[in-house]
Amino acid sequence: MHIANGIINGPVSAIFIAIAAAGLAVCVWRAKVDLDDRLAPMAGLVAAFIFAVQMLNIQVLPGVSGHLLGGTLAVILVGPWVGALCVATVLLVQALVFADGGLTAIGLNITNMALLGTAAAYLLVALLLRILPRTTGGLGATALIASVVGVVVAAMGFVVEYALGGTTELSLGAIAATMAGTHTLIGVVEGLIAASTVVTVAKVRPDLVYALRAFRAQPIKVPA
Amino acid sequence: MERLFLDRDSRVHRLSPEVKIAAVLLFTVVVVITPREEFTAFAGYAVLIALVTAPARVPAGWLLRRSTIELPFVLLAVLLPIFGHGERVDWLGLSLSVDGLYGAWNIVAKGTLGVLASLLLAATTTMRDLISGLDRLRCPAVITQIMTFMLRYVDVLIDDARRMRIARLARAYDPRFLWQAKAFAVGVGSLFLRSYERGERVYLAMLSRGYTGTMPSVAGRAPAREWAISSALPVAAAGMAVAAAALP
Numbered sequence: 001m002h003i004a005n006g007i008i009n010g011p012v013s014a015i016f017i018a019i020a021a022a023g024l025a026v027c028v029w030r031a032k033v034d035l036d037d038r039l040a041p042m043a044g045l046v047a048a049f050i051f052a053v054q055m056l057n058i059q060v061l062p063g064v065s066g067h068l069l070g071g072t073l074a075v076i077l078v079g080p081w082v083g084a085l086c087v088a089t090v091l092l093v094q095a096l097v098f099a100d101g102g103l104t105a106i107g108l109n110i111t112n113m114a115l116l117g118t119a120a121a122y123l124l125v126a127l128l129l130r131i132l133p134r135t136t137g138g139l140g141a142t143a144l145i146a147s148v149v150g151v152v153v154a155a156m157g158f159v160v161e162y163a164l165g166g167t168t169e170l171s172l173g174a175i176a177a178t179m180a181g182t183h184t185l186i187g188v189v190e191g192l193i194a195a196s197t198v199v200t201v202a203k204v205r206p207d208l209v210y211a212l213r214a215f216r217a218q219p220i221k222v223p224a
Numbered sequence: 225m226e227r228l229f230l231d232r233d234s235r236v237h238r239l240s241p242e243v244k245i246a247a248v249l250l251f252t253v254v255v256v257i258t259p260r261e262e263f264t265a266f267a268g269y270a271v272l273i274a275l276v277t278a279p280a281r282v283p284a285g286w287l288l289r290r291s292t293i294e295l296p297f298v299l300l301a302v303l304l305p306i307f308g309h310g311e312r313v314d315w316l317g318l319s320l321s322v323d324g325l326y327g328a329w330n331i332v333a334k335g336t337l338g339v340l341a342s343l344l345l346a347a348t349t350t351m352r353d354l355i356s357g358l359d360r361l362r363c364p365a366v367i368t369q370i371m372t373f374m375l376r377y378v379d380v381l382i383d384d385a386r387r388m389r390i391a392r393l394a395r396a397y398d399p400r401f402l403w404q405a406k407a408f409a410v411g412v413g414s415l416f417l418r419s420y421e422r423g424e425r426v427y428l429a430m431l432s433r434g435y436t437g438t439m440p441s442v443a444g445r446a447p448a449r450e451w452a453i454s455s456a457l458p459v460a461a462a463g464m465a466v467a468a469a470a471l472p
Contacts, residue, residue: 005338007331010257028364035366041427044373045420048381051374082370089370096245096354097228097346102338103252193412200413201420208420 002067002094003109003158005102012165017107023115024088030081034210039078042208046074047086053193054090068186069154071118072125072147073194077201079210080122087114112157121150125211139202139212140195147191148184155183228290228346236280236348240446241357243454248345250458255337258465260330265468266337272460273340282347291339351375360445373423380419388415 008016035043050070070090074083088110095101101109124146132138159176202209236244251272258265277287349357355375359368388411 004331005252005256005334013256024364024367028366031366035369037428037431040369041373041423042420043370045377045381045416045423047370047374048377048419049416051378052381082366085366086370086374089367089374092367093371093374096248096342097351102256102335103249103342104256104338196410197413197416200410201417204417205420 002091002101003105003112003161005104007102007166008105008108008161009165010104012161013104013107015107016111016161017104020088020107020110020115024085024110027081027084027088031085034079034082038208039082039210043078043082043086046070046077046083047089049197050074050087051090051093053190054094068190068193069113069117069151070190070194071113071154072121072143072150072190073197075118075122075146076125076143076194076198076211077209079214080118083122084114084118087118108158108161112154112161116157117150117154120153121146124149126214129211136199136202140199142211143195143198144188144191147194148187151183151187151190152180155179228343229350230282230286230347232281232348234279234281234348236276236344239348239454240360240450241349241353242360243446243450244345244349245354245357245361246451247454247457248341250455251341251461252338254458254461254465255334255341258334259469260326260333262465262468264471265464266333268464268468269337269461272457272464273337273344276344276457280344280348282344287340287343287347290343291336373427376426377419377423380422381415384419384422385415388418 050073053068053070069087071083071087074086077083078086091101091106091109091114095103095106095109125142128142128145129139132141156176156179159172159179162175163172198209202212206212251269255266255269258269274284277284345354355368355371358371359365392411
């Protein structure tokens with residue numbers, strides 16, 4: 001869902017750069033508390049993992065790509081603040097070095113994928129981990145559902161930005177339908193990858209899963 | 225990870241990373257805010273890119289081959305004139321939307337110039353230098369720290385994935401069909417864990433040798449001369465934009 005340069009006009013891009021900077025500033029401030037010896041290398045690995053899965057790209061609209069986002073995996077493994085920073089870091093490296101996503105659209109991309117998508121995913125994870133059964137199945141279902149919702153919310157962020165400052169005349173309804181449709185599919189694929197990764201990690205090293213530390217004091221039940 | 229870096233010795237390679245990042249950033253901003261009707265300004269920007277490419281000793285063919293990264297974006301831009309709204313013109317028997325044609329030109333021109341500028345930066349600066357450049361541009365330490373680990377882990381992940389694939393193949397198992405998705409899923413999870421534990425050991429080793437969250441920097445701050453040289457790119461671009469807007 002990287003937006004290229006020139007898809008959204010200058011003023012709206014500038015506003016979203018300000019929004020993204022403010023959001024990231026909050027994340028940096030809160031992440032300092034979270035980032036300990038266990039989380040620092042994990043954050044790097046999560047970012048590398050997201051970087052790798054985001055290489056699978058498909059085109060959805062002119063100048064807008066669709067791909068796995070990895071935000072849900074990040075919030076479950078490293079928490080909301082560091083998770084958002086992981087996604088933002090990936091986007092920054094892609095824009096600077098790989099020319100993927102425009103440099104002036106970086107505010108839009110960070111707002112959609114690093115802030116909106118991860119925030120929606122984290123709220124759902126926080127809710128679902130409390131109500132779903134305390135098993136690996138419950139954890140997997142949480143990752144799956146949060147992934148689908150997180151990805152679609154991030155896609156809707158683009159639709160809002162396009163309505164505010166799109167440079168071409170395409171009908172908004174068609175864009176919203178295209179983005180929602182493809183991103184629901186992307187969300188399901190992403191959810192399956194996130195669920196299998198999180199469940200494997202939770203079985204072997206439950207101490208590494210931030211969401212389990214935060215919401216479940218007692219260790220997860222693993223069927224023998 | 226260093227595939228985009230072109231190991232040469234040139235004046236552009238020797239510039240400090242922070243001045244190059246700032247120049248590319250400002251240049252892209254000028255390109256994007258230029259109104260799409262100013263064709264002469266865009267031609268001027270292309271000339272500026274060429275003027276940087278030559279002393280950087282980056283072959284034009286190398287740059288153009290790698291700029292195909294943006295082809296998917298451009299391919300869909302072709303659809304805009306066909307499905308766009310508003311006034312239409314006839315061209316070779318096709319009815320094309322004028323607004324769509326401008327829209328497509330806008331995406332292709334600004335996208336291509338941005339990609340070329342970013343590729344030039346990547347070709348003349350190593351990842352390590354880029355990170356220390358961001359560091360000196362006051363990028364928060366948490367972000368540069370995640371970035372440092374990310375770049376190390378990408379190689380660890382790729383190498384581990386290759387080892388696991390070879391191990392599977394050696395056992396005459398090649399999961400590639402949909403009904404073997406479980407093997408793939410388990411593979412992704414264990415790849416993640418293996419890489420983490422490998423990286424965790426490296427991180428603890430770094431900590432025990434005095435790592436505090438930032439990599440020690442050898443080079444000092446960029447001299448004013450370098451800022452002056454690299455500011456020529458965005459300043460020239462801005463000059464062209466103003467000149468193109470002022471001329472009828």
